[in-house]
Amino acid sequence: MSADPMAVQSALYEETVPGGGHTSFILKRGQTLRLTDIEGGANVSLMLLNASQPSERLNLPDTLKGQHTARLTAGHCLYSDMGRVLAAIIADTRGWHDSFGGVLNAEEVREKYGEGRYQELHNGFFRNGTDNLLVEMGKWNLGLEDLLMVVNLFSKVTVDADGGFHFEEDHGQAGDYVELYAPMDTLVILTALQHPLDPNPQYAPRSVQLSWREERSDGISVVCRTSRPENARAFHNTERFYL
Known part of the structure; x- marks a missing residue:
């Protein structure tokens, strides 16, 4: 079995996003971000945009x-609406990440988990994905009109023969991780909240660890470049952007 690249190369930086928390940053070209489910049962709702031209953003249908x-899993790319690669999934111990579920808004959180107000719970109040993402988006001069579909990392949703969605409980375990390599400067906006379809009636979002590292070469992306002809073209479009 090949060595864990994070063990071979020291991380540039590490931080923990607490359950219910949110953050945003630019994942620079040539860097890899590892997201780790610390406790098991985490979900990370993720948005991606071109850091220099944020009108270019993640296009999940494409x-x-x-x-x-x-x-989505290792070997897949996350395309922008300009046919470029915002991030490539180069490693994944969970094996399945959801692209259908979206996030909940404040009203939906109240309906599912109860009131959970700041006045009584203070910093433990019940947060929602829509507002968490909008808070981070505001830091980059983005607003409601820029809110995108999200990838829900660490969550598995299957579809039955009638088109119904089903959240798969006990999917993965503590310590599972997924790695995103950035072939371009990519604005990452994320929040760590339960998946909308998670049947747990209790508000109990789990924390995730983020670790950054610099890649020595873009050879790390070969598995993604070669997994489908469309990915090779998307990488070509990305490289042209930096000529």
Whole structure:
């Protein structure tokens, strides 16, 4: 079995996003971000945009159609609406990440988990994905009109023969991770909240660890470049952007 690249190369930086928390940053070209489910049962709702031209952003329909898949895992790319690669999934111990579920808004959180107000719970109040993402988006001069579909990392949602969605409980375990390599400067916006379809009636979002490292070469992306012809073209489009 090949060595864990994070063990071979020291991380540039590490931080923990607590359950219910949110953050945003630019994942620079040539860097890899590892997201780790510390406790098991985490979900990370993720948005991606071109850091220099944020009107270019993640296009999930093209991402799925171009790679003939309805789930995301190692070897897949996350396409922008300009046919470029915002991030490539180069490693994944969970094996399935959801692209259908979206996030909940404040009203939906109240309906599912109860009131959970700041006045009584203070910093433990019940947060929602829509507002968490908008808070981070505001830091980059983005607003409601820029809110995108999200990838829900660490969550598995299957579709039955009648088109119904089903959240798969006990999917994965503590310590599972997924790694995103950035072939371009990519604005990452994320929040760590339960998946909308998670049947747990209790508000109990789990924390995730983030670790950054610099890649020595873009050879790390070979598995993604070669997994489908469309991915090779998307990488070509990305490289042209930096000529």
